[in-house]
Each structure stands twice: as structure tokens, then as C-alpha cells.
Amino acid sequence: AQKVTQAQTEISVVEKEDVTLDCVYETRDTTYYLFWYKQPPSGELVFLIRRNSFDEQNEISGRYSWNFQKSTSSFNFTITASQVVDSAVYFCALSENSRRAAGNKLTFGGGTRVLVKP
Amino acid sequence: EPEVTQTPSHQVTQMGQEVILRCVPISNHLYFYWYRQILGQKVEFLVSFYNNEISEKSEIFDDQFSVERPDGSNFTLKIRSTKLEDSAMYFCASRISIWEQFFGPGTRLTVL
Numbered sequence: 050a051q052k053v054t055q056a057q058t059e060i061s062v063v064e065k066e067d068v069t070l071d072c073v074y075e076t077r078d079t080t081y082y083l084f085w086y087k088q089p090p091s092g093e094l095v096f097l098i099r100r101n102s103f104d105e106q107n108e109i110s111g112r113y114s115w116n117f118q119k120s121t122s123s124f125n126f127t128i129t130a131s132q133v134v135d136s137a138v139y140f141c142a143l144s145e146n147s148r149r150a151a152g153n154k155l156t157f158g159g160g161t162r163v164l165v166k167p
Numbered sequence: 168e169p170e171v172t173q174t175p176s177h178q179v180t181q182m183g184q185e186v187i188l189r190c191v192p193i194s195n196h197l198y199f200y201w202y203r204q205i206l207g208q209k210v211e212f213l214v215s216f217y218n219n220e221i222s223e224k225s226e227i228f229d230d231q232f233s234v235e236r237p238d239g240s241n242f243t244l245k246i247r248s249t250k251l252e253d254s255a256m257y258f259c260a261s262r263i264s265i266w267e268q269f270f271g272p273g274t275r276l277t278v279l
Contacts, residue, residue, distance in 0.1 A: 070270045082236070082265065082266070084267060086270075092256060092272070092273055092275075093270065093271075093272045094210070094258060094270040095270075096267045096268075096269065096270075099266060099267050121263060140209070140210060142210075153198070153215075153262075153265060154200065154212040154215055154223060154225075155200075155210075155212060155260075155268060156212065156265075157210040157211070158209065159208075160209055161208045
């Protein structure tokens with residue numbers, strides 16, 4: 050069974066500080082996909098980034114970057130130079146490569162609330 | 168940009184009543200999902216749907232729940248006899264590829 054753990058329940062920073070969110074996952078599959086979603090106070094779930102298990106190259110996209118390490122089953126996410134609008138709950142999610150059509154359900158972590166103060 | 172839509176945004180119902188939550192997935196997507204999020208908790212998978220049948224369902228998705236794609240656009244979640252513990256935000260999602268699922272804005276269900 051797949052599992053995602055986000056140990057940090059809440060992080061508070063001052064604007065312009067960097068924020069790193071931790072995510073540790075468990076899966077028996079060798080092929081899987083990892084995602085980060087943002088849930089602002091308005092409640093919707095906004096897709097941010099994705100990574101598949103074959104690609105450990107870490108990337109930067111604007112103010113977002115991620116560090117995927119298969120050896121430690123971690124998929125950490127960093128917001129550089131945080132802004133007040135980044136205040137939200139951030140969810141890490143895992144999807145296994147199911148053989149069933151319309152498998153690939155997402156298993157979410159418990160979320161990390163980020164509060165960016167001006 | 169195409170998006171997943173859900174109606175209503177907020178539904179209030181009495182315990183024991185039936186509710187139907189509606190979703191319009193992105194038009195060329197083939198795989199559909201329902202998730203729920205109890206207030207302050209994580210998002211939980213309920214059911215996945217493809218080719219007009221359920222592909223997978225969680226333990227939460229018991230006999231009180233059903234899904235349907237009555238026409239080419241809508242995807243509905245029905246709860247036959249609501250309980251207090253069904254109060255949650257319900258998200259519909261769709262995808263076309265193995266990549267990310269696109270989520271709707273959610274329906275907040277309040278059971279009194």
C-alpha cells in the first residue's frame with residue numbers, strides 16, 4: 050500500500066524567506082509519480098509540480114524547486130523568496146502506475162500549512 | 168484554459184437525505200475520480216471511473232455511494248442516505264494521461 054507522510058504540520062515564515070516542505074513516501078512499485086498540490090484558503094486544489102520515479106533530476110520552475118531522492122524516498126519542495134500569496138496548505142501526493150485503467154489514484158499526505166507573514 | 172467544474176459549491180442537507188454532487192470533467196479526459204476532504208484533514212480517494220464503470224474504490228465508498236456518467240459530460244456522485252460524518256469537501260478530478268489529475272473547485276457538503 051502506498052503512503053505519504055508530511056511531518057511538518059505548519060510552517061511560519063516572514064516574506065522573502067525560503068520555505069522547504071518535506072515529503073516522505075512509501076510504495077512497493079518501481080514506477081510511480083509524485084506531485085505537489087497547493088490548497089489556498091479558497092479551498093481548491095492547484096497542481097504545482099510533478100515528477101516520475103525514473104527522473105531524479107531536480108529542477109527549478111520560477112520560485113519553485115524540488116529535490117527528489119529515491120534513496121531516501123523523499124520529494125521535498127522549496128518556495129524561494131516566499132510571498133504572502135504563498136500562504137496555503139501544501140499537499141504532497143503519490144500515484145502508483147496501476148495496471149488498471151483509471152487506477153493511478155492519488156494518495157495524499159496530511160498537508161503542511163504555510164503561513165507567510167508580511 | 169479548460170477546467171473541471173462542480174455544482175453546487177455548497178450543499179446543506181438533513182441527515183438521511185439523498186444528495187447528488189455534479190461534476191463536468193475536462194471534455195477530452197477519459198479518467199474520472201472523486202475525492203473527499205473532511206475539514207482540516209487530508210484529501211482521501213473515494214472512487215475512480217473509466218469506460219463507464221468503476222475502476223477502483225476505497226473502503227469509504229460503501230453501498231451508500233454511487234457514481235454515474237449519465238451523458239457525455241456529467242459525472243455524478245450520489246450519497247443515498249447522508250450521515251453526519253459525510254460532511255466534507257468533495258472534489259472531482261479528471262485526467263487524460265498518466266500525468267496530473269485536474270481538480271474541480273469542490274462541493275462543500277454539510278449534513279445537519
